[in-house]
Amino acid sequence: MTSIEKKNDLEKISSDRFNFKKTIGLYTKKWIWFLLSIIFFCVLAYFQIKITIPKYGATAKIMLLSDNDGTGGANALKELSLFSENEEAAIEDEIEVMTSRTFMKDIVKKLKLNTQYFASGRVNEYELYKTNPFNVNFILSDSIADNISYSFYIDIISDTEFNFRVLEEDIPQKMTFGKNISTEYGSMVLIPREDYQGVYTTTIRVQISPVMEIATLLNSTVFVSPIAKSSKVLSIYYEDNVLQKAKDVINTVIETYNVITLEKKNIRSENTVKFIEKRIDSITYDLVNVDNNIVRYKTVNKITDVASEAGQLLASGTQNEQQIDGAKTELRKLNYMTESLGDNSSFSPIPSNLGLGDASISTLSSKYNELLRERDNKLKSAGERNPIVLELNETLRGIKQNLSSSIKNSKQSLGIQINSLQNQSTRLSSKIYAVPGQESKLRSIERKQGIKEQIYLFLLEKREEAAITLTATTPNLKIIDDAYSFGDVNMDGKILYIGAFFLGFLIPFGVIYTKDLLDTKIHNREDLQREIKNISILGEVPRLSKSDKDLVERNDRSVLSESFRIIRTNFDFIIRGREVKNYKNVIFVTSTINGEGKSFFSMNMALTLANTNKKVLLIGADIRNPQVFTKIKNIENNSELKGQGLTEFIVDKSIEVKDVISSHSINNIEIDVMYSGAIPPNPAELLMSDRLEELFDTVAADYDYVMVDTAPSMLVTDTLLISKYAGHTFYVTRAGYTEKEILNFTKEIHADNKLNGMMLVVNDVDQSNFGYGARYGYYGAPEKKGWFSRKKA
Known part of the structure; x- marks a missing residue:
């Protein structure tokens, strides 16, 4: 390796x-x-x-006071009926009231916020709040004035006169303060402020807006919120371009809310008093009816006090029962005595100590028993025929007869007495049985009377409380912090x-x-290496500016020359490790698509190899788009230069290789060139000619290096048709141009060995994107001066 x-x-x-x-x-x-x-x-x-324009924020804190803390009409109503409410919901309701459009309408009208005065500053207008030199008054009804949308310009001339314009570009009309000014809405008057001490501003713009429009704006910009959940302390916040205006709006909100709640409390107290008065009249009437019902009931039932009379009846009934029992006892005693008397023929003792109520019976009983004892004593000493005994017998029979008559009379008397007592007991029992019903009915009536009396007394108390509230109504809020400002927000x-x-x-x-x-394009060798990992990369060719030369020169130290020298050196290292049998000095230059700079690379690489005193031939094999001929023609500025070359050599067998090769000195570097020649109608078929083998055999033997500029490999098959004549292939890509996706084609032809000895080159690389040491440049290269350095020099 x-x-x-x-x-x-x-x-x-x-x-x-x-x-x-x-x-x-x-x-x-x-x-x-x-x-x-x-x-x-x-x-x-x-x-x-x-x-x-600066904007100032102002805030204030208030505490809502609960009606439960007082004794007003609301408190009375709450005790009269089910007026209980959730305190948190009540706070939310109050917030909604304070931020409602109707409530804000009162704020706008009190502060006259719908009429604004603006003066021109250096950059923007600024509002004259309470510093306006005059006031605007419309001679209209409030219903019309509150819906006016109108603006005009005033140029104050003196204390008494001013110029009036509706539009800024209108011709000014001189007018006097206090005089009527006709407008499309009606007449208006401008009145100077007596307390104004400022300097008259050159131009003042007056903007009059509908009241509800400003109220809606306040509704969305005044913020009221509790400082904590379920807290009664509310924070009121508002922002405005004028600091004093922001404070005034908040203070007026608090003042107006307090006035409204006090009025509401007074109205509620008055209504409470009226309501209680009506209820008192109604309860008084009901109470009189209940009293009358009690009187009628007692009169009809002949009772005064049910409880005491019931006690008397029970005592009478008990006494009557005792009397009945006593009479019956007496009757039983008399019956016993009757049984004891027997008949007139017999004499036996009778009881004399029974405690009978009749004294004569007791006396006779005692006399009878005494005589009977005397008879019994006489019988012991004398017989029954004894005259004394016989006399005693007659006496005893008389006493016995009298006693029987007395007992009989007593029995009759006791029977009458018992019947009378029993009848009286029946009457008492019926009266006693009627007492619970009477008591229940009376208690029901008295209960109604008590309820009515309690309600009557309660209403009298609440009437007094509501009356007191009318004279001493407590505020609904407590101000914790008056409006103060945060400053510029x-x-x-x-x-x-x-x-x-x-x-x-x-x-x-x-x-x-x-x-x-x-980005889907490559930009340097690192990008290329990430896409293709198994093909050697020889180097990078830098991007040239308009002032840079696009061809290397002899003894050139430019970045372009150094980059090609690096590629040449890397190429030499690679070919030393490769074994190439045929055409090892023939180098094809191709690319994937057109425009990647293969012709530019071919010429500069050929010049770089020739700069080492090697014999180099550059062949323009891209017969479809012959760029080499065009470049050399432009370099030499030779319009007479003929383009006879490869095409003519293949077609005309009488032409020899040396006939289509021309020698050139480009930047003092000697190089031979074979042009592409005329563009044929059948380039692919032409390149399949056997003449190409003759061509490459000849030039491979005559030259140290043969650099062949071929067609793009993906667009046409020309390069692949003649790739067998190449010992090595320089595959050119272009930074910022070659798509990463089309490099798949490069991978395929390398995997299929369709191009011999493929090596990659990245062309047109921005120097800041060089794979090694971006922005470092090349050692020994002349320093480029910037625009500022050149101007300074």
Whole structure:
């Protein structure tokens, strides 16, 4: 393996790796575009700063006060019914109110923002806010004046006169302050401000806009937002070209919102009082009806106090039951005594200590028992026929008869008493059973009475609260920070310059990156090596400027000559390691397509080989497009030069090789040339002639090198037809021209050995893209001076 092939293998390995230096070099070699782009955008930034009108931001902070903190009408309503609401949603609702177009309309009218006064500055107009020397008043109704869109120009002449123009190019009309001015909308009057102390501006432009148009603008530029989630503290922000105007707008928003909410509270309190008054009247009527129902019920049921009367009935019922039980006990005692008396024939003791209520029965019982004991004592000493005993018997029978009569009378009396008590008990029981129903009905009526009384008292309390609210309405907000300014909120000049710098850097970077990303062409030997890894690359031919010579010269130290010397040296190294049997000094030069510079390369390579005192023949074998003849004709400026050459040699067998070879001295370098000759109608068939073998056998023996400029290999078959006569083949590609995709054809013909000894060359390479040491140049080459250096010299 030769050193050139080893070098190519190393290039294959290195080409497969990411080359950071090369990637950076892709951009650094275009540094001039970065510089110009950065300068351009920095200049734009400079003018942008100069022409930008300053814009000032102002902000304020307020706290919304909840109605729950007070005792106003809203609080009363909330306690009357289901008026509860989500506090966060309430804050959002208030924000919507503060930024609504209707609300902003009031701000515009209060500050008269729809009428603007502008004075001309060095670059732009600037607004005269509260520094305008006069005011404009339309003698129209508000409904018409609020929808006017009108502008005009005023040139103040003195304290009393001015020039009036509708359009800037109109002829001025001299007018007087305070006089009516007719317009398409109606009459207007310009009134000078008494407090104006400034210097009269030459020209003032007055712009009158519809109120709702300005309100809509404020609606989209005034920002109200809570400083934190669910916070009652709101931040109000607004930007304007006039600092004082920005503050005034925010302060007026706060003031107007406060006034509106106070009015709303008063209206709500008044409506609450009216509502409560109506409810009190209604409840009073209901309460009177309930009282009347209680009176009627007690009157009908003859009750005063159900609970006390129920107690009395229970006591009476208990007493009555006791009396019934006592009477029944007496009756049982009497029945017992009746049983104890027996009949009149028998005498037995009767109970005398029963505690009967009749004293006569007790007396008779005691007398009977006493006489009976006396009889029993007499019977012990005398018989039954004893007169005393018989007398006692009669007495006992009389007492017994009286006692039976008394007992009978007592029984009858007790029966009557028991019946009476039982009837009374029945009446008491019916009354007692009716008490729960009466009590329930009365309690229901009294419950209604209590509810009505509670509502009545509650409404009286709320009426007093609402009445107090009317005289002491609390504000709906608390100002934490009045409107203050951040100052100029336009983009800082430093930031703008930094942005311009980065934009100026990114645009060329993006263009270069995109161009490189979409690039499908080769640009140097490294690109070629990445596409074709198994063919040796002899070198690169630099791109020439218009001032550079396109042919090498004797003892030339130019970049062009050095590049061909490198190719010649690399070629010598390669052929030493190759064994070529036939035509080893015959070199074909071809390319893939037309325009890749093979004729240019053929001539310069032939001159480079001849510059080493070798005998060199250059053959123009591209008989379809004979470029060699044209180039030499242009070099020698010989219009008489004939183009007889290869075509004539093949066609006319009487012509010998020496007859179609001409000698030339190009840049003091001796070289022989065989032109292509006339363009034949059948070039492919012509090149298949046996005369070509005779030609190459002859020239291969007579010359040290034979350089053959052939046709493009992919477009026509000419080169492939005669490739057997080549010992080596220089395959030319062109930087920035040859597509990577068509190099597949080069790979195919090399894989199929259709061209002998293929070696690659990259033509027209920008010196900044050279595979080795871009921008370093060639050792010993004369230094090229730039435009500035040449001017300085």
